[in-house]
Amino acid sequence: MTPNTPASATITVAAWSQDSYQRVCNKVSRRLIGFLFVCFVLSFLDRINIGFAGLTMMADLGLSGTQFGLASTFFYIAYIACGIPSNIALARVGARRWIGSLMIAWGLASTCTLFATDANSLYLLRILVGITEAGFLPGVLLYMTFWFPTAYRARANALFMIAMPFTAGFSSALSGLILGLDGLWGLKGWQWLFLLEGLPSVLMGFVVFYYLDDRPQQARWLNHDEQALLQQALDAEAASGQAPASEQRRGLLTELVSPRILLFCLVYFCLVNTLAMIAVWTPLIVKSFNSTDSNQSIGLLAAIPQVCTIVLMIVWGLHSDRTRERRWHLVLPMMLAACGWILTALSNHAALQLMGVCMAASGSYSAMSIFWTLPDQSLSFGARAVGIAVINAVGNIGSALNPLVIGWLKDLTHGFGSGFAYAAVLMIVGALLALRLPTPERSVGAAP
Incomplete structure (x- = not known):
């Protein structure tokens, strides 16, 4: 108290x-x-x-x-x-x-x-x-x-x-x-x-x-x-949820560079690359499916992945709270996003490509909402403010790099296929790393 x-x-x-x-x-x-x-x-x-x-x-x-x-x-x-x-x-x-x-x-x-x-x-x-x-x-x-x-x-x-x-x-x-x-x-x-x-x-x-x-x-x-x-x-x-006492005694800096916090940073970096790709490139990606569409049509089509994302985020977050499970609720939507990019890269059908973008957007944003339930459980109270900011900062390096990487790949290959593959690989790597994240087995006060 x-x-x-x-x-x-x-x-x-x-x-x-x-x-x-x-x-x-x-x-x-x-x-x-x-x-x-x-x-x-x-x-x-x-x-x-x-x-x-x-x-x-x-x-x-x-x-x-x-x-x-x-x-x-x-x-x-x-x-x-x-x-x-x-x-x-x-x-x-x-x-x-x-x-x-x-x-x-x-x-x-x-x-x-x-x-x-x-x-x-x-x-x-x-x-x-x-x-x-x-x-x-x-x-x-x-x-x-x-x-x-x-x-x-x-x-x-x-x-x-x-x-x-x-x-x-x-x-x-x-x-x-x-x-x-x-x-x-x-x-x-x-x-x-x-x-x-x-x-x-x-x-x-x-x-x-x-x-x-x-x-x-x-x-x-x-x-x-x-x-x-x-x-x-x-x-x-x-x-x-405090960090181990031995680690707390070694100081704030030691806690922030501990392997588990570095692991959080890497997972979020992989995840943010897809989030940045969705935010920056979706209109151009949709236009690449059918270059004859008007800008108005492209705007309407580009909104479809966002609608799907809103629905899945709410449903998935509620399900995670009800089951009190985090690890697989993080990993599975990341794999869904990876599959979405792979489908978009391999398909030549506009409807399937749009479905792939919907999968990538819904999976990545749903994973993000679950991801942010975890870091504070691995940080002492004194390190929580800095730790969350560190993870967010490292992840957003992906926001800065993604437009440059995707733009370079697009210029190099004259299409988005290689960019989709890049995003898919990062999501798969991030999902595999997420399997090693520390997650609480049970929360205080079960959610209904």
Whole structure:
């Protein structure tokens, strides 16, 4: 029991019925998941909207393809470099203040991209977006460990992370409409894009200051007994999931470079390569199936994998929580994604190729939501903030490398087949490595 837990916290987790335990977790989920989902939609939208802006921005600013691509590279360099210090800051100042500040900062940086006049100013602005956005995803993943017992973590992660396929699915239509405002009030369409998609993050940042609570003990929307039940479940998991005492004595750095944390980094690197490929290349991959399709048709077809992904993420996360099994719920969707890339590479039929992309997208995103239930179980409490940020940073090296590798392979072979093979091999390697990840056999408080 923590020092701030009220006197009524003498009640034990075991003394509560399973219905009461579920009711508290559902109450937390209703309070937090929808709100964090909206925040992540805004975050991911501000990350990927430059791709849509590039349809007209490149010509207006006189940018070459290489210069425009470098803007994304610089974003990810800044994103990778700043994730770890950002999570350290969150652990020290609290999620409410830090996440709120990040949203205001990246919203302003993204909005200010409308003032870009050449390649150098675009590079600077995208670096600022990368710096300010870097701490959001690892920060929220850390924040969720303060609120959701492991038995509920997979479904919580899935409901939060469907923001990525959801945003990818609807942003093309939204951004297309905004680009149609070209010339209104003297602004280019891409300038309207950064303005209208950046400012909502600023506004939501101020809402975060008033809406989020750092810990269950501070949540006035939970009564004392609910706070006690939730905190005891989390404390029990923290005690059972600590890193070995001998390793803790060797210090934080030793724990972070331990073999199991390096293994998490490698698995996530393999997984993120496919996530990046889905995010960046899906429209062009779909277009390669039938080059005569209109851009509107390609947009609709490219949304199909995202719809499939949302459904599987929710179902798979719920099933993992109900069975309290993690390892095979991580490995199997990774193998599904690998099979999807292989099907796409070997088939010459457009429908089968699209099915392969659906398998790759659904499998990789479902695996990601399960993956993030595991690292905190292998880290001491003091190392959790840095450890999650380290794993996220190493994995996102894949986000920076994938566009370069796939682009090079496409230029070399004049097609996506070799890129599909590259992604499939990495997913198979990642799945085999995932079999060796430490996973908890049983969670405190079984999910129904």
